[in-house]
Amino acid sequence: DGGITQSPKYLFRKEGQNVTLSCEQNLNHDAMYWYRQDPGQGLRLIYYSQIVNDFQKGDIAEGYSVSREKKESFPLTVTSAQKNPTAFYLCASSIQGLNSPLHFGNGTRLTVT
Amino acid sequence: QKEVEQNSGPLSVPEGAIASLNCTYSDRGSQSFFWYRQYSGKSPELIMSIYSNGDKEDGRFTAQLNKASQYVSLLIRDSQPSDSATYLCAVKSNSGYALNFGKGTSLLVTP
Numbered sequence: 001d002g003g004i005t006q007s008p009k010y011l012f013r014k015e016g017q018n019v020t021l022s023c024e025q026n027l028n029h030d031a032m033y034w035y036r037q038d039p040g041q042g043l044r045l046i047y048y049s050q051i052v053n054d055f056q057k058g059d060i061a062e063g064y065s066v067s068r069e070k071k072e073s074f075p076l077t078v079t080s081a082q083k084n085p086t087a088f089y090l091c092a093s094s095i096q097g098l099n100s101p102l103h104f105g106n107g108t109r110l111t112v113t
Numbered sequence: 114q115k116e117v118e119q120n121s122g123p124l125s126v127p128e129g130a131i132a133s134l135n136c137t138y139s140d141r142g143s144q145s146f147f148w149y150r151q152y153s154g155k156s157p158e159l160i161m162s163i164y165s166n167g168d169k170e171d172g173r174f175t176a177q178l179n180k181a182s183q184y185v186s187l188l189i190r191d192s193q194p195s196d197s198a199t200y201l202c203a204v205k206s207n208s209g210y211a212l213n214f215g216k217g218t219s220l221l222v223t224p
Contacts, residue, residue, distance in 0.1 A: 033211055040121070042201060042216040043157070050210060058211065090156055098205065099145050099164055102212055104156040 002027045004105035006091050011110045013085075021076045021108045023091035032074035033092040033102060036060060043090060049074055050096070078110065085112045115140040117204050119215035127223055132189040134218050136202030139183070145205040146178055146185045147212065152198045160200075161187060192222045 004025045013019045025032065031050050035043040045058030049068040063082025068074055074093075078085045088109050092102040116139040126132045134148075145164055149157035163169045163176040163185065175188040185204075189196055199219050203212040 031210065035214075040216070042117070042214040043212075044214075045211045048211045056210075098207060099162065101147050101159045101162055102203075103159070107156045 004091060004093055004103060006089075006105035006108050008108060009106065011108055013110070013112050015112055016080045017112075018080060019078050019085075019110065019112075021078065021089055021091075021110070023074045023076065023105060024072055025074075025091075025093045025105075026072060027093055027103065028071070029093035029103075030071070030096050031094045031100075032068070033094075034058075034064070034066065034074070034076045035090045035092065037088045037090060046076065046089075078112075085110060115143075115204070115206060115209075115213050117202055117213050117215040119200075119202050119218045121216060122219040123221050124218055125221045125223060126192050128192060128194060130192050130222075132192045132196065132220055132222070134187040134189075134200050134202075134220065136185045136187075136204075136215055137183055138185070138202075138204045138213075140204070140206045140213075141180075141183065142206045143180075143183075143204045144207045146176070147203040147205075148174075148176060148187045149201040149203060149214075150196075150198045151201055151217065157201055189220075192220075194222050194224055196220060197222050 033048040034046040047066040049055035094100040161176040199217040202215040
């Protein structure tokens with residue numbers, strides 16, 4: 001079955017450590033996205049990529065980094081520069097086009113103490 | 114800043130009633146509109162998409178769009194307890210690539 005796989009489901013880290021969240025899709029979608037969700041909040045865009053080897057900052061990119069070396073993969077690194085990293089992180093993908101909806105992975109819940 | 118506004122709720126309706134969820138957006142260039150359902154602790158799942166003014170029906174769900182008023186709504190007929198979730202409105206402008214999300218409306222359907 002096609003879909004988006006995020007791993008791990010839960011992640012615990014100590015403050016000051018970098019951590020990388022995995023996102024893999026087999027939907028053959030060109031575009032991939034990372035969103036962050038805090039309790040009671042909507043989704044906020046961190047980074048997005050429309051094509052391999054290219055990505056753009058979203059609304060809250062500070063303290064995060066991404067790479068897009070393969071069409072299927074869009075890993076997100078949460079660096080020690082991110083002030084409040086504890087959140088629910090959602091990866092999504094879509095085909096190109098104005099009317100294309102986003103399809104989401106199951107999310108990674110990151111807790112930093 | 115492109116805003117998408119939703120009443121946070123909770124909106125409580127009895128089983129079998131119609132639930133009405135509303136969303137307004139600030140960017141007049143917005144072209145595509147989506148409703149997602151999110152159960153607690155889970156990721157959002159797409160329910161409806163709408164691109165033209167008017168109504169679009171899919172089973173118990175009806176999406177309504179009024180671009181002049183910058184307003185989009187979701188009606189859920191014959192509400193079931195399993196519909197209890199947070200409903201996220203998402204908007205894409207013709208100049209953007211990603212979706213802008215509202216904070217969501219919490220719906221509670223009581224038996």
